[in-house]
Structures are given as structure tokens and as C-alpha cells.
Amino acid sequence: MKQRIFMYLFVFAMLLVLFQFVNSKRVFEDMNNTIGDYKEQLQSYKDSIVNMQHNLTEVSHFNLEKNEDAISYFENQGYNVSDLIPAIKDELYKLNEVKDEHPIVPYAASEGKRMMINTIKLLNHKWIIADFTDGKYWGEMFMTYYINEDRSIDFKVVESFLYPFD
Template sequence: MKQRIFMYLFVFAVLLVIFQYVNAKRVFEDLNKKNEGFKVQVEKYKDSVVGLHHKLQDYSGFSLEQNEDALSYFEADGYKVEALIPYIKDKLYETNTVKGEHPLVPYTSSDGRKMLINNVKFLNHKWLIANFSDGEFWGEVLVKYFVNTDKSVDFELSEAFLYPVN
């Protein structure tokens, strides 16, 4: 009787081990299939990232941060570019607070509103482009800027464009 109990226990243990093995194998195969699907997705996303990186390189072609000659122009004068760029932006945004019409936007606004410069992009060490709006009309300006020896900044309007209202 003792022998039969051990034999039943042994058969039960073998069946349990076989069940565990088959179940683990199935789970392992399912995980491998999912992993392969994820590998395909990762490759697709890597390709997308590379494509976006190339587009970013193309779009940043006219950018002060990517232009070594323009950066060295400021550095040769003893300026720290990391501090100078925000300083120039602040000076440009200060023109929004001037009473009356905006000094860099040659268009008048409607309904008593004021044209304000919203965004700025530095093209190089001499030019920047900015967009402006009064909430209804909007456009862009191309501005020459000069950093003087006394660290003041002068702006000179080169071109301006007002988008037509639809």
C-alpha cells in the first residue's frame, strides 16, 4: 500500500512537471512573439527618429545656435552667447511696452489693440525674424539687430509682412 501511494505521488509529480513544462513553454513562446513584434516597432520608431532628426537638421540651417561663425563673432567681442541671446530677446520684447504704435511693426492694429511681437528666432549674429499679432491680424518682421559696446541693443526693421485676413 505504501508503494502504491509513492507510485501515485510519483505519477502525479511527473504529470505536474509535464504540465508546468508545457505551460511555461507556451508562455515563453507567446512572450517571444510579442518581443518580435516590439522589435519591429522599435526599428520602425528608430527609422522615424532618424527621419525627424534629418528634418530638424534641415530646419535648423538658419539658426544662431547652429552657426559657428555667428557664435564666434559674439565670443570674439567677449560676450557669453548663452546669456546674450535671452538678453537680446528681452530687449526686443521690451519694445512691446512702448506707448503708441510698435516701433518695429509698420502696421497699425484694429479696435484699439496693439501689435505685439510674440516669437523670435535668431537667424545669425545680425538678423532675427519675429512674428507679431494684435489678436486679429498677424505677420512677420525681419529685423537687423546690433549689440553696441555699452551692451545696449539697437533694432532696425528690414522687412515686414502682414498676412491677409481670410
């Protein structure tokens, strides 16, 4: 009788060990699959980051803040570039406050509205791209700027266009 109890206990213990082995093997394989998926996702994210950094480098190519030659030009004239960039933009935005027609935008606004400059991008130490709108019509312009000895800024529109209204 004692021998049968030990045999039943032995068989029960073997079944328990077998169950634990099969269950842990399944859990281990599931975890490996999950880790493999995470590794693929991680590689995809790394590729996306590299692609975004490349795109950022391309987009910031024509940007005064990233153009060492243009920055050197202003520094050689004694300007602090970090203060100068906002000052140039502020001067352009101040022109939005002028009564009647905008002094820089070469197009008249629709009735009851005013053309205003929305976005400004300084390309280098001489060129600016800006867009403008009156809420109905919009366009873009390419202009040059010059900083006078008295630190006033002159703007000259070189080219502009107005998008067609549908």
C-alpha cells in the same frame, strides 16, 4: 495489485509531465511572440529618434546658438553669447511696452488694440525673424540688428507681411 498502483502512478506521472510540457511550450511561444513584438517596437522607436534628431538638426540650422561663425563673431568683439542672446530678445520685447503704435512693427493695429511682438528667432549675428499680432491680425517680419559700441541695439525691418484676415 501493487503492480497496478505503480502502473497507474506511472501513467498519471506521464500525463502530468505531458501536460507540463505542452503548457510550457505554449507559454514559451507566447513569450517569443511578445519579445518579437517588443523588438519591432524598439526598432520603430529607434527609427523615430533618428528621424527626430535629423529634423532637429535641420530646424536648428538657422539658429544663432548653433551657428559657430556667428558665435565667433560676437566672441571676437568681446561679448558673452549666452548673455547677449537674451539681451537682444529683451530689447525687442521692451519695444512692446512703448505707448501708441509699435516702433518696429510696420502695420497699425485694429481699433483699441496694439501690435506686439510674440516670438523672436535670432538666425545669426545680423538677422532676426519675429512674428507679431494684435489678437486679430498677425504677421511676420525679417529684420537686421546691429550692436553699437555703447551696447545699445539698433533694429531695422527689412521685410514684413501681414496675413490676410478671413
